[in-house]
Amino acid sequence: MTTTLVEAEALTKRFGTFEAVQGIDVEVRKGEAFGFLGPNGAGKSSTMRMISCVSPRSGGVLRVLGMDPDTDGPRIRARLGVVPQQDNLDDELTVRQNLEVYGRYFGLSRAAVREKAVELMGFAQLTDRADAEVEPLSGGMKRRLTIARSLVNDPELLLLDEPTTGLDPQARHLLWDRLFRLKQSGVTLIITTHYMDEAEQLCDRLVVMDGGRIAAEGSPGELIRQHATREVLELRFPPGEQSAAEVRDLAERVEVLPDRVLLYTADGEAALAAAHARGVRPVSSLVRRSSLEDVFLRLTGRTLVD
């Protein structure tokens, strides 16, 4: 039996007359990792803040863990873990103290809190930093500690707003591994991101958001199959010489970006050979698999990270 943990219908958030979230429908099921993918300003954080019961909705229906955030906020929050966009750790406390103090907020006993902190430091791979202050830790370590802290109350649903923004590739991969383990242990994840690789790595299902609306919904694989071809041929030309005219008929669809021309085709190498045969001479070329970035470009006409 699938259980719905978050159900939104025509969910709307207005700031004055500006509608940041414009009537979206979303359903998050128990055990899945669900993503909101979109550029800055798409309305992802506003949606997350409504789900985390810290920002009231302006319209529509919202149920979280079967309850209404308007009337059951505290009861819902007690069963949620929230990882905000910016780490808000106490820099002057140690790693262990950060976890213990937070645990006490949730009413855990001293003994329970001590035990939980040890378990969570192991999970976050911070055991050897237990008694170090937070301030000098790397960005990746701070993020892992913020996530560990959000797990103090054994939440059923963990909300992560841009979990890996600003981290280097190694730190991101370590974090993805931790999140994957959490999912395996049965925690439902909701993640906002503007990184398409993060959405592809972590999310079972996602919505692509743009301008407060949902542009598409599905698994990463489904979205790519529906909105892109199997392969993409990327051609780079000298500045000012970029033109799609000579290659337009070599692909199902052609996109001209400021620095590249993208040819959407089932067979990128064949398209490249055909382009060469007619005398097209790019500075460089690359054949790659289609990604969610291509899906976003198709749906919105823009690249995800402008």
Ligand SMILES: Nc1ncnc2c1ncn2[C@@H]1O[C@H](COP(=O)(O)OP(=O)(O)OP(=O)(O)O)[C@@H](O)[C@H]1O
């Ligand atoms: N408190 C607020 N008052 C007025 N406008 C706001 C407020 N919060 C957000 N907005 C506006 O709502 C829109 C959506 O913002 P939101 O933070 O939800 O987007 P986002 O997709 O999460 O992007 P980001 O990654 O930048 O957080 C933006 O245009 C933003 O400027």
